[in-house]
Amino acid sequence: MTFTITSEVEDAHPPPTDSAELTSADSAAHQVRAGSLRDGPVGQVGLEIEAHCFDLTDPMRRPAWDELTATIAGLPPLPGGSRVTVEPGGAVELSGPPLPGPLAAIDAMVADRAVLRAAFARAGFGLVLLGADPLRPPRRVNPGARYRAMEAFFTASGTADAGAAMMTSTASVQVNLDAGPREGWADRVRLAHALGPTMVAVTANSPLLSGESSGWQSSRQRVWSRLDSARCGPVLGENGDDPASDWARYALKAPVMLVNHAGADAEPVSDWVPFADWADGRVALGGRRPTAADLDYHLTTLFPPVRPRQWLEIRYLDSAPDAVWPSVAYTLATLLDDPAAADLAAEATEPVATAWDRAARVGLADPRLQAAAERCVRAAAERAPAELEESMHRLLRSVEQGRCPADDFSDRAARHGIAPAVTQLARGEL
16 A cells, blocks of 8 residues: 655645535535545555755745745756655655655755755755744745745734744644554544654754744644634544544634635635535535535545645654754654553553643653653653664653753853854854
């Protein structure tokens, strides 16, 4: 079995799948359930890593769109097969292909990041792995019509500041895993959610935002929590016994963000219109009922921490340093794909399975989160191959000390100042 990794940029122009109008919310729900998860074995891993792009001589300046695209156009073929895209604020994303097991995915991403960093350094830019831009105010440089429309939607919905920060000032490491056998979907999706707060605390790496301390170890998670929960909150239903139906309910309750018109840019929706209302004909957005293609597009505008797209997109990790993200990716894949490790993780995370805000605010300073993290990371370390021994040891030591990457960056910024600290990271200085 294979799955295809897509990015938000690719989602800007999804292929039309069906022009037939949906006749009801029930027909829409059937389409969502049918496409939510794919039955099959586990084992494949895909990684996506976003890095903020900084000018090495002026860290306050956002490199322009034409500078970024010119640098990407000059890249040689990437050895690991990743695609390169640019996020709305100029962050550069590598989206790796699905590969057999976490080690193969990590090795491919390490190789591609080395090529990408070298090319951007030659152009005078540095790529910084932090969960949020610690220095510059939010500003969009990607001219895509989708992002212009998203800005208008967030303004109309009263979340302009959070929407702008989300689109232009946050970055993550995303881990994509097979959905697994149908009979295990419920436990697997429940565990992916339950691991969220613990892994948010482990990877928290954004204590500063737009030049100021936010008071949160993961400002990225804080920004996402300020957006409407109908679009960005967890999918998991009351008991999580039927994740496909949970996803369908979530998708139909979520408000429509954008409506596509033939031959025209997407139009933002200024009113709160759940997709179910559009599908049932209670509201005629764009003067019509939605099509199956509209529903597919709607799903790309939903950003829960765990998103079913036939496989599982795990989206709650801050972008983490090169010394750490390989062990984080291995830990998460192992805790979900190894049955014995999954059982341990479910037990370890039960006391903190819903502590999302606490994890983002204080990270591993919370004793319960630190205890859960230590058990989970230790279980992964015991199973890690020799190639990851150094990274796993570093991660485990930090967790045992109750420290997350945000603590290291805060210390660096306190010693040198925010701008010099960013420049050091952009230049690859340890």
